[in-house]
Amino acid sequence: MDEQVKMRRQEAKEEPGDVALAGRLVFLAVAMFGFGFLLVPIYDVFCEITGLGGKTNDVAAIVEESVDQDRTIKLGFVTTVNGYAPWEFVAEVEEMTIHPGGIYEATFLATNLTNRHKIAQAVPSVAPAQAARYFKKLECFCFTAQEFAPGETKRMPVRFIVESDLPDYIDTITLAYTFFDTARATDATPTAMHTAH
């Protein structure tokens, strides 16, 4: 034992036992690197379950519901243009009154204020977050990127249902859209933008 300890130092070399343990620890580090990436889908699932971040469905939902005439919900619209990009982006009406279970349509207007071709992507968010999973979009301009000719104005509809099992304490819902100028996608196809999902 004494001799062995003495020898290992003077060679400035590694013992097989040390290398084996180091190998297991390297494996742990690599696994944790993978875990960092695993947090991405975990977060998505977590958001879907809890409505965290107000995320809603990003492909068309198919919902059949009977209209609950006894209950009315105030639905407000908020529009934001990200990073002062050259767009005008507004909702046609500021708010509407709806019944859970009914199919409604709202229209948004966007104008490309430049004289170049532009591609934009709208990202929706619902507040309060607890309402997000009951807010189902049947059709939305946010499902795909929108192409704009120079100076073009577009009317863009969203068709949606608020499901009738929406918790009782919610009587106001806000639907917010942020309009992103996806400048880097101008030379890519519009559909190439959903790469993360």
Next chain:
Amino acid sequence: MTSAVMDAHHSEEHHGPAKGIRRWLYATNHKDIGTMYLVLSLVMFLTGGAMALVIRSELFQPGLQFIAPNVFNQLTTMHALIMVFGAVMPAFVGLANWMIPMMIGAPDMALPRMNNWSFWILPFAFLMLVATFFMPGGAPAAGWTMYPPLVLQTGDAFPYLIFSVHLLGISSIMGAINIIVTIVNMRAPDMSLLKMPMFVWTWLITAYLLLAVMPVLAGAVTMLLTDQFFGTSFFLAAGGGDPVLFQHIFWFFGHPEVYILILPAFGVISEIIPTFSRKPLFGHDSMVYAASSIAFLSFIVWAHHMFTVGMPLTGQLFFMFSTMLIAVPTGVKLFNWIATMWRGTMTFETPMLFAIAILFLFTIGGFSGIMLAIVPADIQYHDSYFVVAHFHYVLVPGSIFAIMAAVYYWLPKWSGHMYNESLGKLHFWLSAVFVNVTFFPMHFLGLAGMPRRIPDYSTQFADFNSIASVGAIGYGLSQLLFVYVVIQCVRGKGAKATSEVWDNPKGLEWTLPSPAPYHSFEVPPKVSSESAFS
């Protein structure tokens, strides 16, 4: 030198260090590598400190005096990155390299060539990081937390920032692996795990924390890189990603990281307080369990950094209470340190002064941490100078003081000479006074509503800011005294140190002569009840 005598029949390079630059470039000796880590850490400490002084000079008065706002942002970002990754972490790795083999009765670190690598990556990583100041767009300016989408607006520096974080991570991971393998495989035969000194214990736990979270940080910055250059949308809302996700991943790394910065400090003062109280450490085993609990809890508290991004109430409550729970094992540690001093025959040499100051001042940082854990209060304090005061109280009179205490404590063992005790004490008192002058007013600034990371502020904050700036310049200049004391000691100006150095200290490192021989324990030492820790 005993090793020279023992090695006389071996080939030449076993006598001692190689000559000249090759000794350092090809270093595999734990002491040489430890020294290089400590010197690098000192250089980075002075670099990051100089940046802090520019920041504090700008903030001495309201209005813009010396630097443009974007340069200010670059300086706050780089100050943080350099202090965390360049000053504190390498200093503790350097201490680990020097002390762990000597404390567990091993001849050297287990993986000497990897040890060389993990050090030599660092100077290049920092060279790359500091070089970003001269690139178009300047250095990174989005804060050390690198939140997207802001960080994606970094200029040419962006990929260099990411790669230097990668390199720092690789270096830390290799260092951590080396420390774990050394502690697990190379202890003297009769040193069981629970007989290990606390400094070794806290480092073992820290090394596992490093292994668990540095790769997660590497993953997060890799995602930033691919978002910027390869068309992914992990954090880009336009492509279906979520910038808040980055904050979750970052703080999953970030909170354990703060224990990476403080657990070795706990280890250091657990060595110093018993020596100068002339009593064994009170509750050694409970210290081990407390440190392990802190490490475990650090993985389930991260979102306390993000209360204001919007979170369900149950989430807020969970992270609030789990954060407060950390005060329990931390309280156990404080209790044990105080109980160690209780009725001890105390003397107040420089390392002990620093250790006692840590008990007082780190606790202030701990208390402000509990205040920040309270959700409704945090929404008020968030991103204010109160937060700046909080984390500087745990990092400067916590981690930095502990590093300096450790240097004073072990320097005679390393160099074979005593440092100048009265200059050491002067350095302590200057540091202890100025650190409070610098950081205490920041509590008031934060409570009064001054946001962090701003180059200019409204005039009602002027008085406390000028006090803080005076304190910062005083603290910064006092550290030159530390450099002087260390250089004088290393040059052999002090009295010759005995092998025990202090009055009957516990631990195997004091059974070696001073200066410690080039190879520590050629023959595993006997662990007597005198030198065991349990």
